[in-house]
Amino acid sequence: MTTVQEEQDVIELLLSQHQQIKALFTRVNQSVGEPKRDAFHELTRLLAVHESAEEQVVHPAARDDAGDDVVEARLEEENEAKRALAALYDLGVDSPEFDARFAEFEAAVLSHALHEEQEEFPLLRTRTDPKTLVRMAGALRAAEAVSPTRPHPNAGENPVANLIAGPPLAIFDKTRDAVRDWRQSQKS
Template identity: 55%
Template sequence: MTATREQDVVELLVDQHNQIRRLFSEMDGAQGDRKREVFEDLVRLLAIHETAEEEVVHPVAGRRIEGGQKIVEERLHEEDQAKHMLAELYDLGPDKPEFDVRFQALKNAVIQHAEREEQQEFSTLREKVDKDTLKRMADAVRAAEKTAPTRPHPRTPESAVGNILAGPPLAVFDRVRDKMRELVKSGKGNR
């Protein structure tokens, strides 16, 4: 990817999928504080990524690709399952003995989900949607990510409307919690 060329939505999301894969790989060898940091990065990226996909990409795919509604419903179901798994892991914490086995199940589910998105949804979007629209969709994904929650919220609906209604208040809560965690970690919140 060259810095002078603007990414379209497919390139942006595939890059994010690759970041997610790298974080999963990094988790395999991480321990202690590093394991917790990598897991928190992964949680944040997955939460933001899935919210943006649900708000921007899935609605377009559902309308523009043949059989799109069925494909989107399947991806939303997978995302809902992963959101529940991720929330349980987040509550459990990476230092618990059962974390690693459950984390491997999440890793397998998310990687399979990403592969299905890339093969069934993204490749068809590239064929059916013009380049300018794909670039505008990338801008819309970036905008959606700015107001997306940074943690999984399994009780929120898996839809664009659900995310638009519930996402911003949850995002404010999550981002305040993230800042407080950063303060405590830096020692500035302990005075």
């Protein structure tokens, strides 16, 4: 018996994550206080692991199908997003500047996702064997499991940098997340 997860290909998985990201943008925009902070932290985690895993699995495969120019443009967008997300995280949701800067960030991320969906994914779909796309989904999930949960724009944006720096940064981030969550639970 196979599960839906085993049958899902990498493009379906990424499109599903894009929908989750859009929903989290909406939650952040519609929330205040602690719910806004929680939604932003969830968005930060999802974006960090999503982009890191894409850089390790999807973009290298897409180079053959979509070409260097398309992939390099996506990598530059992702690096800009990492810097913006790190700045937003440092700023905090309670800052008077947060909402305006978050709106700019949201527009850039949604534009990036649209570029992937229109330029990269269709070529992967038509030029890559369906079984390979399913295996890539498994590789993406594995990469996400050891990816940092915060943006680290200075760590690099290529597969080798992610493989070397990703796991130690992921351990640090996940430890920091656990301590933050524990502290918040103690306030309740």
